[in-house]
Amino acid sequence: MTSRPRVLILGSGYAGQGHALAFREAGSEVVGMASRTETVVHRVAAELNIPVASTDWRAALQQLRPDIVAVATPGGAHVEMISAAVGAGCHVFADKPLAVNAADAESLYRLAAGAGVKTAYAASYRYQPQAYLARRIIDSGRVGPVLEVECVSHYNWPRNCPFGWPHRLDQGGGRLNNNFTHKLAIVLHVASGVVLWATGETRNDLRRAPIGPRLHDFRQFTQSELSPEELSTADWAEVDSDWSYTVLCRIGASDDGPESGVSATFRHSCLQPSRTGDYVAVYGERGQIHIEGAYATGDVWLKEGRGEWTRLDLPQDILDALPEISDNTLRNWTQLAREFLSDVRGEGCSGYPTFLEGWHFQGVIDAVRARGAWTHPGFA
Numbered sequence: 001m002t003s004r005p006r007v008l009i010l011g012s013g014y015a016g017q018g019h020a021l022a023f024r025e026a027g028s029e030v031v032g033m034a035s036r037t038e039t040v041v042h043r044v045a046a047e048l049n050i051p052v053a054s055t056d057w058r059a060a061l062q063q064l065r066p067d068i069v070a071v072a073t074p075g076g077a078h079v080e081m082i083s084a085a086v087g088a089g090c091h092v093f094a095d096k097p098l099a100v101n102a103a104d105a106e107s108l109y110r111l112a113a114g115a116g117v118k119t120a121y122a123a124s125y126r127y128q129p130q131a132y133l134a135r136r137i138i139d140s141g142r143v144g145p146v147l148e149v150e151c152v153s154h155y156n157w158p159r160n161c162p163f164g165w166p167h168r169l170d171q172g173g174g175r176l177n178n179n180f181t182h183k184l185a186i187v188l189h190v191a192s193g194v195v196l197w198a199t200g201e202t203r204n205d206l207r208r209a210p211i212g213p214r215l216h217d218f219r220q221f222t223q224s225e226l227s228p229e230e231l232s233t234a235d236w237a238e239v240d241s242d243w244s245y246t247v248l249c250r251i252g253a254s255d256d257g258p259e260s261g262v263s264a265t266f267r268h269s270c271l272q273p274s275r276t277g278d279y280v281a282v283y284g285e286r287g288q289i290h291i292e293g294a295y296a297t298g299d300v301w302l303k304e305g306r307g308e309w310t311r312l313d314l315p316q317d318i319l320d321a322l323p324e325i326s327d328n329t330l331r332n333w334t335q336l337a338r339e340f341l342s343d344v345r346g347e348g349c350s351g352y353p354t355f356l357e358g359w360h361f362q363g364v365i366d367a368v369r370a371r372g373a374w375t376h377p378g379f380a
Helices: 014-026 038-047 057-064 075-087 102-115 129-140 175-191 228-233 316-321 328-344 355-369
Strands: 006-010 029-034 052-054 068-071 091-095 119-122 146-154 194-203 208-210 236-238 244-252 262-269 279-284 287-292 300-304 310-312 373-375
Touching: 006 014, 006 057, 014 029, 014 068, 014 091, 014 328, 029 038, 029 057, 038 052, 052 057, 057 075, 068 075, 075 091, 075 102, 091 328, 091 355, 102 355, 119 328, 119 355, 129 175, 129 279, 129 287, 129 300, 129 316, 146 175, 175 194, 175 244, 175 262, 175 279, 175 355, 194 355, 244 355, 355 373
Parallel strands: 006 029, 006 068, 029 052, 068 091, 091 119, 146 262
Antiparallel strands: 146 279, 194 244, 194 373, 208 236, 244 262, 279 287, 287 300, 300 310
């Protein structure tokens, strides 16, 4: 392998475009992009100066023989694509969810481990600089031992956007797959642990969605809504994905028991905004950290003892260690791509999220959807 590994991107929507930019910024060569819609994949590949555009991902995989495959499609396609990439000896970078259920996610993890290829799982908001600052505060002892972490978010998703993969569990839709995964990754980074035990519940607030134009880019779902005139003649499809959830977890060291560790609460609803704003909060024995934004993207506030709340600036050394990119999502994808490429090149592993986390995250999600409980496989 050369110092610039060759990457094939599967998917040309928001994630596909982001993965291509991230890998290029991280120092690899993006040699091709494959996606289902010919006009879209050729347009996007041309815009990003990617030399090969194809609607046949299997043919592209065989033709280009890349070092890395970045899977940026909805989760329902991941098993087939990742299995083929691993079979071709490629390292794999996959967006979340890794698969649509824990059994498939575990199979992909074991398949890649058995083949000896590197894997990355893009629950990438763990790389928010605010999360690094919170971790630094905790490590300094300023808030004391952490007792609880709380994540609360409410999104104003349009009810009448056209039916598509976000509405279908078999395609990797649902807010657990596409919201909770990022928040859990943030909490595991901040609290420095793994999920020991989890339970929860979900609610489908939508029930059905109008059938309209096929949307290719994920961002279009939050920006598109059928007009009253279009709705009056539209057919409707049944929605089975989760639009609200409450998850309760214990986070701790992997050798802790399931009753040990930090209590973590994750609360999300998608169809109504919050008056007070989304946040991530950390409660210690002697103080509190409050980070604005569902994904820890806003101001960081610290309260020590009975003192006043103080807004903290992001330290320059934390910012300097991350890609100089203003867009949060692209910066975080790029940092993960950097760490993944370092491992692929044999330069060392930083402990970035892999398919192991993808499997465990999906185990938590499956248990919550079933209104059951999940216990870390290490306790079995």
